[in-house]
Amino acid sequence: MAKSRLNWTAAPWDDSEQLECAMVVPETPDTATFTFRAPSGAWFDYQPGQFVTLDLPVPGGNVQRTYTISSSPSRPLSISVTVKAQRDSIGTRWMLDHLKPGMRIKAYGPSGIFSSHRHPAKKYLFISAGSGVTPMVSMTTWMWDSGEMPDIVFVHGARSPSEIIFRERLEQMANRVPGLQLRFTVEHTDPFRAWHGYLGRLNQIMLGLMAPDYLEREVFCCGPEPFMQSVRDMLIALGYDMEHYHQESFGAPVRTEAEEPVIVDVVPEEGVKAEVVFTDSGITTPCSETDTILAVAKRSGLNISSGCTFGLCGTCKIKKVSGEVHMVHNGGISDEDIEEGYILACCSNPMGRVEVEV
Incomplete structure (x- = not known):
């Protein structure tokens, strides 16, 4: 029998030790999952939904980029990030083109306050777009591995069905438990492939159909800023209690509660x-x-x-x-x-x- 790489006598991994790339898995166009291990065999301890900062040796000098962890701490042998390159990407583009198994890089963290661990609830509504799916997958995997039946409505938007990151993994989990309900919406379909999900940008009507009991659910949202703004506008208009709304930004993930920005939304007022x-x-x-x-x-x-x-x-x-x-x-x-x-x-x-x- 092969021996486990997990060294239970060692302390959890800390950022004094470099990470070694163990595996690279393509996900969708310009998107891949990079899995890392600690050379010492140390294990990984973090909250689902948190992020790490990678120090990337790009031409012209190292750059630091922050990525949400897409793996779950319930699987502590390794840690993974799933990255999607944009037009102006530098660090992510370098990872997709050059980062291979066996290479080692410096990493910092994990950190962040965007986690279901901090807001336990009986029912969740996860809303994401693009690579904003990564913290939702981490939290969903944790709940799956916990052995308890989850109650999650998982709403995700993408440009097309072929660009839904982690679609097969999520469908495999949803096929086995009734408590995980997937609701995908796309802006356009793929040629010669039937699409049976929602079509168009997420809106209030869709949200009401996807999660009729949305008022009872703890909401976690991640995606581009305009997407999250539209989600907040929808929820406010629908009468949702925004004390139970939590979001993570693409641009500036929050490390501590002290860094959490105050969100000021436009809300029409009766007396004004x-x-x-x-x-x-x-x-x-x-x-x-x-x-x-x-x-x-x-x-x-x-x-x-x-x-x-x-x-x-x-x-x-x-x-x-x-x-x-x-x-x-x-x-x-x-x-x-x-x-x-x-x-x-x-x-x-x-x-x-x-x-x-x-």
């Missing part, structure tokens, strides 16, 4: 006054921030064509001339239209004085 100017009609109507442009128009005797009234059909699209609105839509308007100044009247709240072409 606003004003809508309908330029074509010459009507100005005072209102509250919690009123929608559509509701103010109807109250003013004006007709704006509308359909669904929750930002899906796009019927109530109008041009904003000036001012700011808070719009939480469900896919009824394109990014290009928003950049050109269009809004959906049914789901836009005036923030101060707003002028619209009605």
Whole structure:
């Protein structure tokens, strides 16, 4: 029988010892999982969802890059990070092109406060996009290995089905326990491959279908900043208690609670006054921030064509001339239209004085 590499008499790995790359596994285009071991045989102790910082010897001088650990501390023989290269990647691009088994690099950590260990709950809702899936996989694997039936709704967004990182691993777990529910959504499908999941960007309607009991779940979110902002906007609009919302940033993972940034979201308030100017009609109507442009128009005797009234059909699209609105839509308007100044009247709240072409 082969002997275990785990040295139970040794202390857990600390960052005074370099890590040795043991395995490289391609995941999706420009994405790979790098598995490391401690040459001494030391084992790894950390919280699922935490990250490590790698010191990478790129041309021109070493750079330090932070990556979430995609493995689970329930499997302490090794530690893994799953990295995805972006257009401007330097460190990640070097890893994908040059880091091979047998090479050793300096690493620091693990650290971070984004972990289900810090917020125990009976039910979880994991929401991620792109490589933001990595801490969710770590936490899901931990719960799977704990031997208790998990209760996780796992929502993940990707550009296409072929770019869903860890899809097969997650499906293998979900196929064996009813407590792990996978909800994938993609922006477009792959040619000649049937897709039976959700299509389009995550929105309020999708979220309600994916996790009808979302109000009862502890939410963990990770992905690009615009994605996390949209998730927060959705949850706030749906009445979710944001005390149970936790997020990890791509750009600046938080090491300690003292470093955790204060998130200030735009939330329309009942008692705050606003004003809508309908330029074509010459009507100005005072209102509250919690009123929608559509509701103010109807109250003013004006007709704006509308359909669904929750930002899906796009019927109530109008041009904003000036001012700011808070719009939480469900896919009824394109990014290009928003950049050109269009809004959906049914789901836009005036923030101060707003002028619209009605």
